Amino acid sequence: MSTAPGSAPVVELRDVSRSFGDVRAVDHVSLAIRSGEFFALLGPSGCGKTTTLRILAGFERPSGGDVYLAGRRVNDVPPYRRETNLVFQQLALFPHLDLFDNVAFGLRMRRRPGAEVRERVRKALELVDLAGYELRRMHELSGGQQQRVAIARALVNEPAVLLLDEPLGSLDLKLRLAMQRELKAMQRRSGTTFVYVTHDQGEALAMADRVAVMSAGRILQVGSPEHIYTEPATRFVAHFIGDANVIEVVVTGGDEAGRGTFEAGALRFSATGRGDLRAGERRHLSLRPEKIKLASRAGTAPAYEGRVSEVTFLGPLVRYEVIVGDLRLIVQSQTEGEEHFARGDPVMVSWSPSAPVLLED
Amino acid sequence: MAAVLRRQRSPYLLLPAFLLTAGVFGAAMLLLFSYSAYTFRGGQLTEEVSFLAWQKFFGDPFYWGVVGNTLRLAFGVTLAALLVGYPTAYALTKVRGRRLVVACYLVIFSPLLVSLVVRVYGWILILSENGVINQGLRAVGLIQTPLKLIYNDVGVTIALVHILLPFMVFPILSVLLQFDHTLREAAADLGANRLRTFIRVVLPMSLPGVVAGAQITFTLAISAFVTPELLGGGTVQVLSRAIWFNVVDVNWPLAAVEAIVLLALALITLAFFDLVARSLRAIRPTGVPRPRPAEPMGLIELVFRSGLIVVLAFILSPLVFVFVNSFNGSDFNSFPPQGFSLRWYQFVLGYVPFREGMTNSLLIAAATTAVAIPAGMLAALAIARGRIRLRGILNAFFLAPLVIPRVAIGIAVFILLIRLHFFGTTASLVLVHAMLALPFAIALLAASLVNVNRTLEEAAMDLGAGPLRTFWSVTLPQIRAGLIIAAVFAFITSFDETEASIFLVRPSNLTLPVQMFLYLEQYQNPTLAALSTLLVGLTVVLVVGALRFVRGAEIARLVARR
Numbered sequence: 001m002s003t004a005p006g007s008a009p010v011v012e013l014r015d016v017s018r019s020f021g022d023v024r025a026v027d028h029v030s031l032a033i034r035s036g037e038f039f040a041l042l043g044p045s046g047c048g049k050t051t052t053l054r055i056l057a058g059f060e061r062p063s064g065g066d067v068y069l070a071g072r073r074v075n076d077v078p079p080y081r082r083e084t085n086l087v088f089q090q091l092a093l094f095p096h097l098d099l100f101d102n103v104a105f106g107l108r109m110r111r112r113p114g115a116e117v118r119e120r121v122r123k124a125l126e127l128v129d130l131a132g133y134e135l136r137r138m139h140e141l142s143g144g145q146q147q148r149v150a151i152a153r154a155l156v157n158e159p160a161v162l163l164l165d166e167p168l169g170s171l172d173l174k175l176r177l178a179m180q181r182e183l184k185a186m187q188r189r190s191g192t193t194f195v196y197v198t199h200d201q202g203e204a205l206a207m208a209d210r211v212a213v214m215s216a217g218r219i220l221q222v223g224s225p226e227h228i229y230t231e232p233a234t235r236f237v238a239h240f241i242g243d244a245n246v247i248e249v250v251v252t253g254g255d256e257a258g259r260g261t262f263e264a265g266a267l268r269f270s271a272t273g274r275g276d277l278r279a280g281e282r283r284h285l286s287l288r289p290e291k292i293k294l295a296s297r298a299g300t301a302p303a304y305e306g307r308v309s310e311v312t313f314l315g316p317l318v319r320y321e322v323i324v325g326d327l328r329l330i331v332q333s334q335t336e337g338e339e340h341f342a343r344g345d346p347v348m349v350s351w352s353p354s355a356p357v358l359l360e361d
Numbered sequence: 362m363a364a365v366l367r368r369q370r371s372p373y374l375l376l377p378a379f380l381l382t383a384g385v386f387g388a389a390m391l392l393l394f395s396y397s398a399y400t401f402r403g404g405q406l407t408e409e410v411s412f413l414a415w416q417k418f419f420g421d422p423f424y425w426g427v428v429g430n431t432l433r434l435a436f437g438v439t440l441a442a443l444l445v446g447y448p449t450a451y452a453l454t455k456v457r458g459r460r461l462v463v464a465c466y467l468v469i470f471s472p473l474l475v476s477l478v479v480r481v482y483g484w485i486l487i488l489s490e491n492g493v494i495n496q497g498l499r500a501v502g503l504i505q506t507p508l509k510l511i512y513n514d515v516g517v518t519i520a521l522v523h524i525l526l527p528f529m530v531f532p533i534l535s536v537l538l539q540f541d542h543t544l545r546e547a548a549a550d551l552g553a554n555r556l557r558t559f560i561r562v563v564l565p566m567s568l569p570g571v572v573a574g575a576q577i578t579f580t581l582a583i584s585a586f587v588t589p590e591l592l593g594g595g596t597v598q599v600l601s602r603a604i605w606f607n608v609v610d611v612n613w614p615l616a617a618v619e620a621i622v623l624l625a626l627a628l629i630t631l632a633f634f635d636l637v638a639r640s641l642r643a644i645r646p647t648g649v650p651r652p653r654p655a656e657p658m659g660l661i662e663l664v665f666r667s668g669l670i671v672v673l674a675f676i677l678s679p680l681v682f683v684f685v686n687s688f689n690g691s692d693f694n695s696f697p698p699q700g701f702s703l704r705w706y707q708f709v710l711g712y713v714p715f716r717e718g719m720t721n722s723l724l725i726a727a728a729t730t731a732v733a734i735p736a737g738m739l740a741a742l743a744i745a746r747g748r749i750r751l752r753g754i755l756n757a758f759f760l761a762p763l764v765i766p767r768v769a770i771g772i773a774v775f776i777l778l779i780r781l782h783f784f785g786t787t788a789s790l791v792l793v794h795a796m797l798a799l800p801f802a803i804a805l806l807a808a809s810l811v812n813v814n815r816t817l818e819e820a821a822m823d824l825g826a827g828p829l830r831t832f833w834s835v836t837l838p839q840i841r842a843g844l845i846i847a848a849v850f851a852f853i854t855s856f857d858e859t860e861a862s863i864f865l866v867r868p869s870n871l872t873l874p875v876q877m878f879l880y881l882e883q884y885q886n887p888t889l890a891a892l893s894t895l896l897v898g899l900t901v902v903l904v905v906g907a908l909r910f911v912r913g914a915e916i917a918r919l920v921a922r923r
Contacts, residue, residue: 059546079549090651092547096565105561109552157551 008071010035010193011056011161016065017217018051025051027217028065033161033210038187038194040208042201044240048217049197050089053163056195057086070160080109085154089165091146093138099125099149100134106157124156127186144175151183155190164196168203180207201241205229213237230288234361238286245289245329246359251281260358265325267304273358284359289332291355294320294347296339303350308341324349378740378759378799381732385796386762389773390624396776397617406611414614418622424603428622431599434514434589435582438521439529442578443571445522445672446529450570452669453530454537455662457655467904468673469527474900475680476857477524478877479893481591483679484520485511486686486694486890488592493682493696512594520588523676525581529574536570537563541650555661569641576634580627584766586860591881600626601768601860608772608864617776620769627765680897687890694885705891714880715892718873722856725790725872729855730848732795737802737847744803745810763800770797771864778865785867793865794858798851805850809843810836842911849907853900 009032018026026048033039041049054060055067058079067074074082085106094102103124107117125131128148138146147167154162167183168176184207187194198204204211205225212222213236221233232238235246249262249269254277262269262285269285277283295303306324313319313335320331320341329349333339341347400409418424449469456462472480487493488511495507510516540563548558586601593602600623607616656662682696690700709715740759762770774793778784813836821831837844859874866875873896881889 057550059549078554079546080552080554084550086546086550088543088547090541090543092541092543094544094547094562094566096562105548105553106551109557153551 008035009033009068010070011039011195012066012068013052013055014066014068016052016055016062016067018048018055018060019063024217026055026062029214029217029219030065031212031219031222033193033195035160035193036191038184038196038207038209040204040211041195041197041214042199042204042211042240043214044199046216047214049199049214050165052214053086053165053195053197056161057084057163058082083160084163085157085159085161086163087150087154087165087167089167089169091150093146093149093153095138097138098134099130099136099138099141102138102149103153103156105153110157120156121152124152127155127189128152143171144179147171147179151186155186155192159192161193161195164194166198167196168198176203183207205241213240215240231357232286232359235284235286235359238357238359243289243330243332245287245292245327247285247287247327247356249283249285251277251279251283253277253279262356264327267325267327268302269356270353271356271358272354274360284361285356286359287329287351287356289319289330292322292329292331292349292351294322294331294333294339294341294349296341296345296347298348299350301350301352303348306347306349308343308345308347311341311343322347322349374739374743376739377736378803381736381792381796381799382759382762385774385777385792386770389770389777392777392780393617393620393769393773396613397621399614401612401614404611406613414612414618417615418618424619427598427600427603428626430597431583431601431623431626434517434521434597434599435579437514437518438525438582439575439579441518441522442525442529443575445675446526446574447533447567447571448665448668449526449672450530450533450537452665452672453534454540454653455656455665456669465669465673468676469530471680472524472676473527474853474857474904475897476874476877476893477587477859478591478874478881478889479683479896480524480679481520481588482881482889482893483683484516484523484592485885486682486696487678488516488519489694491693491695493678496696511592513596514593516592517589517597520592521582521585523679524585524588525578526672526676528577528581532573532577533567533570536567538652539650540566540653542653543651545653569638572634572638572641576631576638579634580630583626583630584623584768586766586768587878591878601766604768604772605863608775613772613776616772620766620772623766624769680893683890683893684897686887687894689887689890692886694887694890705887706895708888709891709895712888714871714876715873718871718876721787721870722873725787725794726852726855728787728791729794729798730851732791733798733802733851734844734848736795737799737806737851738844740799740803741806741810745807759800759803762796767797767858767860768864771861774861775864784865785870787870790862790865790870790872791855793861794855795851797858797861798854801850801854802847805843805847806840809840813839845907845911849904852903 011031011033013029013031016026016029017024029048029052041052043049051060055062056069058074058077062075069083079086094105097105100121103121104117107120112120121134122131125133128151130145130148130152133141133145138149141149150167151164164183168179171179180203183194196204196208205228208225210222210224211228213220213228215236221228221237223231228237229241232241232244238244238246247264247267247269249264252261252263252268254260257272258274258277259270259272260277262271262283269287271285273283293301294308304324306322306329308320309323309328310321311318316335318333318335318340320333322329322331331349397414398410398412400407400411400413402409402413453462453465453469456465485492489495490507490509490511492511494510495504498504499507510519544562544566545558548562553561583599584601585599586605589597589599590602590605593599600619604616604619604623607613607619686694686696686698687705688701688703689695689698689705690702691698770793774789775784778786778789783789817839818831818835821835822828826834857874858872859878862872862875863878866872871879877889877892
């Protein structure tokens with residue numbers, strides 16, 4: 001383990017698995033999360049992200065593998081002796097305690113002196129903008145306020161890692177967006193490592209420093225939001241993050257540098273990818289809708305004839321479905337500054353040679 | 362009718378239940394008050410108005426002592442029931458498997474299905490000088506002289522705890538079952554180990570259940586009659602016994618005063634606990650509670666499971682020993698039984714008073730059910746469906762017969778019936794029993810109605826079924842479980858009713874429990890054991906037969922809701 005502060009992983013999962021009977025909820029997951037990072041676990045329902053989080057919190061014991069927190073192996077350490085705190089999806093605020101006692105609970109469990117408790121709770125409430133609400137009971141608060149109490153109750157203990165289980169799920173859209181910004185700001189201010197579970201890819205991209213995309217208990221890709229978006233590793237990731245055209249192609253040629261050429265029917269593509277490329281192999285490419293250009297006349301780039309089958313107006317963007325050869329492609333254009341087309345119009349479809357991304361599967 | 366409950370119709374639905382309760386109960390209570398102002402002079406009851414009885418009661422320190430005894434006993438019983446009942450309820454939340462859970466519920470409820478007299482008799486067998494405990498301890502060599510466990514406060518307390526345990530366990534269990542397991546995880550996440558989680562989170566949040574349980578237990582404990590009468594050996598001076606004595610002596614004014622004081626104590630108790638409950642009202646859960654997941658068997662689980670078995674054994678023990686003793690060859694209630702004999706069964710089956718009592722009780726119980734269920738059904742419909750103002754007061758009104766001491770009801774109705782020249786008729790018994798069974802019926806039926814899918818009723822009406830038809834073919838089938846359980850409860854309530862009936866029967870229509878009570882006051886042989894076993898057997902057959910028609914899931918749902 002490196003000793004340089006800020007670079008040693010504060011959370012490490014090594015080949016962790018967890019099964020419930022026959023079901024592999026977490027399947028050989030390995031992760032290293034750095035101190036001070038905002039790390040998101042992203043995936044659809046049932047992908048294992050919540051189970052992974054609960055393993056970190058100590059509520060699930062891994063069937064295999066090891067869990068390390070700040071360099072210490074914690075497989076057998078119960079939740080009340082870990083330096084993690086969890087913000088529950090259902091919040092789990094104590095109804096029989098007022099706001100102050102709720103937030104102070106963890107500090108009191110560690111028998112901190114009264115003056116220290118009062119001071120730290122005060123600071124935590126300021127952080128979440130709930131100063132003055134100390135005597136309120138939980139049912140007297142709005143959903144957004146309850147959310148912030150849950151966060152304050154966890155943060156006041158200054159844990160090494162803050163775990164958040166889809167904390168914004170029950171909020172309406174506007175409130176959710178506002179809370180996303182607030183949470184991001186809170187994380188920066190406090191410098192605490194956040195591990196954030198969500199199924200909302202927009203949320204993960206907006207808030208996280210790094211994202212791990214999970215499916216069926218496995219981690220498919222870990223990277224910064226930009227990296228995952230522009231260079232998805234698998235078909236699943238390509239589909240899950242943003243819109244994507246995933247095209248089945250046949251390898252026509254490749255060089256040692258990894259640059260290859262592909263074809264799908266009459267269409268030709270080129271892309272860079274990892275690993276060897278053998279001619280005749282079936283592979284998949286991802287092509288983002290905003291990277292496809294439509295024009296009424298062919299320009300300098302290679303273009304293919306197509307026909308517009310659907311038009312959807314989205315405000316600043318227009319979404320087209322275009323039939324090109326055997327493919328149905330989704331294309332996204334700006335409303336302002338680009339040509340408009342109607343249903344049934346013939347179009348010339350083109351893209352830059354660097355646009356397609358070769359997927360691993 | 363159910364789906365188209367217009368505002369004007371609702372109050373009429375309440376009429377039968379209202380008449381029953383207000384008519385019988387209300388009128389009786391009013392009369393009781395008036396009788397307290399009559400005079401008992403020179404062994405004669407006169408209609409002269411004075412407040413001699415009141416003066417006698419409040420002037421004589423003896424009666425203050427009686428009040429003190431009553432409260433002391435009730436306090437001890439409630440405390441003991443709490444100390445036993447809370448861990449029992451907690452252990453029950455850990456029981457896995459629906460069959461096992463329903464079985465545990467049935468065992469804990471079983472004392473309520475058996476006549477009071479039977480239970481008291483069972484305790485006599487266990488606690489007397491030659492009873493099970495003393496014989497057992499002597500055999501093992503732990504004691505030389507027998508422990509005095511009966512005909513004193515100890516025996517009465519033990520027996521009362523036994524009888525009132527379900528009333529303590531169920532409210533606590535109900536609250537614990539609704540406990541959100543996520544709160545446990547939150548406490549653990551914040552640094553609390555199991556014990557501290559229990560003390561800081563689970564216990565405080567279960568207090569509403571504790572208060573409800575203590576409220577019912579205390580109220581029923583101050584009004585207990587048969588138990589202190591039969592097990593107290595004349596030394597346990599409680600208010601209910603004083604009432605009994607004064608009624609027998611025809612000193613009705615004094616009896617009325619005592620009944621009113623008892624009533625007042627009950628109401629004060631209810632009000633006090635209500636205040637406490639109100640201050641706990643802030644404990645309202647947020648969100649949907651998550652039940653506790655199954656846990657592997659650790660040491661703590663083992664301790665709880667063993668404790669639960671001990672408590673269940675405690676609950677069943679009187680019945681078990683009654684059963685064993687019914688085959689006793691000797692004349693005495695000796696333990697261990699000497700010899701095996703079936704003669705007590707023969708005697709019971711041939712003993713005319715018991716046969717007559719049985720016939721009377723069966724008839725009255727059937728009639729009670731036939732009255733209480735329809736009246737209760739209508740009232741439940743009005744309460745659950747209609748838009749009635751003062752729903753709270755209405756609920757309290759129908760619950761009143763439950764919490765008011767049966768002895769007080771007994772004497773009040775007794776006086777009323779004498780005045781109306783209606784005393785001693787079987788019909789009057791049926792009305793009183795129906796009034797006592799009504800609260801159960803209304804509560805169970807209202808709870809069932811809440812679970813009914815209204816959309817089905819609307820569908821039926823859309824297809825042409827009128828209100829009555831819809832009720833009959835759509836609503837009723839859905840509340841089958843509640844209906845059957847309510848009917849069983851009404852039947853058993855009437856069949857086993859002792860403490861009010863004692864005042865209301867005439868030699869010609871003695872009910873079986875009253876026969877048993879009188880027999881037990883005189884004789885101490887195993888006859889009653891044989892009779893009790895037969896009765897328990899009958900009850901079991903009845904309950905099992907009824908449960909055939911009900912699925913376990915429906916019961917569990919009903920119990921959890923309460």
